[in-house]
Amino acid sequence: YNKIAKLNELKISNILITSGADAAIKHCFEVYVKEKSEVISLNPTFAMLDIYVKIFNAKPNYVKVKLKNNKFSFNIQNLLLKITNKASLIYLPNPNSPDGSIVSLENIERIVSKAKKFKIPVLIDEAYIEFSKINHIGLIKKYNNLILCKTFSKMFGMAGLRIGYLVSNSNNIKILSKT
16 A cells, blocks of 8 residues: 555555456446446447446446547547436546547546546546556546546556555545455
C-alpha cells in the first residue's frame, strides 16, 4: 500500500488492492450495480464488462465506438444523453481496449460531472494509462463519484501476479473494501 500510494502521490486511504483489475471492476459491480439498472459504457470494450452486466442482471447501455478518418471515437453527446437515473454505473476504459481510443480529460470531466448529479459512480479502467499522456488522479479530489481501476499487468508486465487496485476518495474505498 505504501509503494502504491507513493507511486500515485495519494494516501493509503485512497487505495484498495484487489486480485487483478477484473476483480476491482467486479467489486464496483457488487457495490454499485442494482438489478435491472443500466451500465453505461463504450462498445466494443473490455470483454469482462458484458460478463459482469449479465452476472449482476443489469442492462447494457452502450455507445458505439466508430472508425472515422482512421481514428476510433464515439459521440460524447450520445453518452451524456444516456446518463439518467436509470443507470447505476458508468464504465470507461481510458484508453479503451481493444481500439486504443482516448477520452479527453475535458470529456471525462463532463461525464463525471453529469453523473454526479444523478449520484452515479464513474469507473475509469486505466489498464493502459501508462501508454498515454493522460492522468485522472487529480480528479479524485474534485469528484466524489470517480473511481479509477489500475493494474500492474500491462506496463509493469506482471499479469501473472494478479495485482490490481482501485483509487478513489476514502469514503468510496471504505465501502468497496467491504466486498
